[in-house]
Amino acid sequence: MTGDDRAVSPVFSYVLTLGITTILIVGLLVAATGYVDDQRRQTTENQLQVIGQQLSADIAAADRLARTDGAEDVAIRRDLPDRIVGSSYSINVKIDGNGPTEYYLELSTARPDVTVTVGIASVTDLVTTGVGGGEVVVRYDAAADELEVANA
Amino acid sequence: MADVKARGQLILVTGLLIAVVLIGLALVVNGAIYTENLSTRESSDEPREALEQRHVTEGDVQSLIDAANRNATTDDYGMVRGDFADGLTQWADSQRVQKLLTGRFVSTGLNSTTEGTQIRQANASRNFTAGGSLAGDSDWTLVENTTDVGPFVLGIDRASLLNITDFDTLSDPLAAVSDNAFHVSVETPSGTWKVYMFRDGTAGEVYLYVVDPGDDLGALSGISSLVSNSCVAGATGSSATVDFREPQFGTDATDCPELGFYNTSVVGADHDIHYRNARTSATGLGLLGEADRARGTYEVVVDTRADRTPYYGPDADASPRARSIIHAVTVTAAFRSDGVVHGSDEIEAEWSVVQ
Numbered sequence: 001m002t003g004d005d006r007a008v009s010p011v012f013s014y015v016l017t018l019g020i021t022t023i024l025i026v027g028l029l030v031a032a033t034g035y036v037d038d039q040r041r042q043t044t045e046n047q048l049q050v051i052g053q054q055l056s057a058d059i060a061a062a063d064r065l066a067r068t069d070g071a072e073d074v075a076i077r078r079d080l081p082d083r084i085v086g087s088s089y090s091i092n093v094k095i096d097g098n099g100p101t102e103y104y105l106e107l108s109t110a111r112p113d114v115t116v117t118v119g120i121a122s123v124t125d126l127v128t129t130g131v132g133g134g135e136v137v138v139r140y141d142a143a144a145d146e147l148e149v150a151n152a
Numbered sequence: 153m154a155d156v157k158a159r160g161q162l163i164l165v166t167g168l169l170i171a172v173v174l175i176g177l178a179l180v181v182n183g184a185i186y187t188e189n190l191s192t193r194e195s196s197d198e199p200r201e202a203l204e205q206r207h208v209t210e211g212d213v214q215s216l217i218d219a220a221n222r223n224a225t226t227d228d229y230g231m232v233r234g235d236f237a238d239g240l241t242q243w244a245d246s247q248r249v250q251k252l253l254t255g256r257f258v259s260t261g262l263n264s265t266t267e268g269t270q271i272r273q274a275n276a277s278r279n280f281t282a283g284g285s286l287a288g289d290s291d292w293t294l295v296e297n298t299t300d301v302g303p304f305v306l307g308i309d310r311a312s313l314l315n316i317t318d319f320d321t322l323s324d325p326l327a328a329v330s331d332n333a334f335h336v337s338v339e340t341p342s343g344t345w346k347v348y349m350f351r352d353g354t355a356g357e358v359y360l361y362v363v364d365p366g367d368d369l370g371a372l373s374g375i376s377s378l379v380s381n382s383c384v385a386g387a388t389g390s391s392a393t394v395d396f397r398e399p400q401f402g403t404d405a406t407d408c409p410e411l412g413f414y415n416t417s418v419v420g421a422d423h424d425i426h427y428r429n430a431r432t433s434a435t436g437l438g439l440l441g442e443a444d445r446a447r448g449t450y451e452v453v454v455d456t457r458a459d460r461t462p463y464y465g466p467d468a469d470a471s472p473r474a475r476s477i478i479h480a481v482t483v484t485a486a487f488r489s490d491g492v493v494h495g496s497d498e499i500e501a502e503w504s505v506v507q
Binding site: 008015018021022025026029032033036040044045046050051054057058061062064065068069070071072073074075076077078081084085088 | 166169170173176177179180183184186187190191195196198199200202203206340474482484489490492493495496497498499500
């Protein structure tokens with residue numbers, strides 16, 4: 001009762017073991033990487049949504065303050081995260097008819113490629129600008145009667 | 153031995169890849185937790201506080217105007233304004249100290265004040281002729297160049313109004329009304345409105361008829377047409393109220409749309425207010441003799457300094473009298489907190505009587 005009795009050479013046995021192990025490990029890695037990527041995308045989207053809604057609320061508050069009689073100096077500051085899920089992101093104020101409201105926020109990251117739009121409830125016009133994460137200020141320009149989102 | 157080395161490398165590389173995946177997973181989980189944290193944070197109350205502070209400022213400045221006007225005993229605008237400015241300084245200091253305790257900075261300063269005049273006749277038995285050095289004048293000017301008017305109310309003794317009973321027997325009854333009925337003339341650059349008041353002594357009703365710019369009382373077909381196009385107050389009570397700002401007329405002050413011109417076309421425009429035919433002597437008209445055509449009380453608050461010539465004063469019981477009041481005020485205000493800055497250069501407050 002030796003290995004010779006089973007008609008299998010040691011070399012074949014090693015190759016078989018290595019092959020099955022490799023297939024299992026590659027399968028596990030592919031599945032885990034895909035899962036992590038999906039979760040990362042979803043988490044990024046959620047975080048962009050939250051940041052967009054908070055900034056939109058600040059713009060709405062600045063709008064209310066700016067529309068009081070005689071308002072000349074209005075600024076609301078907010079600390080937003082510099083990066084989300086390890087990626088930098090950008091916030092753009094847009095007015096091109098593709099958003100949920102006339103003026104809207106478009107938040108996006110390059111990796112993963114995620115874009116989120118959030119509506120803005122503002123009667124006062126906004127300057128269409130783009131800012132990054134970090135400390136953000138919503139400012140009122142009384143001369144132009146416009147709100148501007150800028151990095152502090 | 154060569155095979156054993158190869159298997160070791162595979163395990164090593166695999167372990168490294170799994171470690172990278174785990175780091176990625178940790179990053180994702182961390183991001184998710186941070187998102188949860190961010191999304192459940194309460195929104196800042198600071199913008200709301202800034203708006204609240206503004207409303208408090210508006211209300212309290214108005215209270216200060218009320219107090220300054222109420223306490224003014226002389227017809228001296230400098231004193232009224234001085235009292236108000238002192239009150240505002242004290243209030244602003246107390247607000248600043250109070251808000252500093254909560255980490256907020258607020259400041260309030262006086263920007264401008266508008267002098268106004270309160271014109272009032274409180275003696276209900278006096279006619280509507282002028283006082284002061286123009287005492288007895290039947291046709292006179294209450295105020296010139298006013299824009300924003302507060303209350304403008306007349307309480308007229310119904311029995312004093314021109315009685316148009318039997319006017320149809322006159323050859324030109326409308327001319328008799330035009331020449332003798334008391335009326336308020338409101339003169340603007342775009343035209344003059346005349347608000348006539350008269351009564352029917354038989355029916356006991358009193359009437360209010362408005363002649364618009366460009367129109368003429370004489371263009372009506374007769375007394376019946378005049379009456380049918382007037383606001384009517386029934387035969388109850390001894391006095392009739394004319395309220396230009398509401399606009400209402402009658403014993404119970406019911407709506408009188410004809411008076412609506414004052415709010416829609418006059419307030420906001422530069423205008424003069426005159427009384428006409430407060431007392432007339434209609435010689436040649438058998439039905440009429442010299443008599444008052446309006447008696448009672450009136451009050452009007454205007455946003456300018458009225459000429460004091462036709463007024464007595466400044467005693468409170470003098471009729472008619474005029475006294476200086478603060479009509480409106482603008483203040484500057486600022487609110488600063490950690491996240492919010494709100495500065496206003498012109499918060500306006502008016503005397504509560506004017507609103």
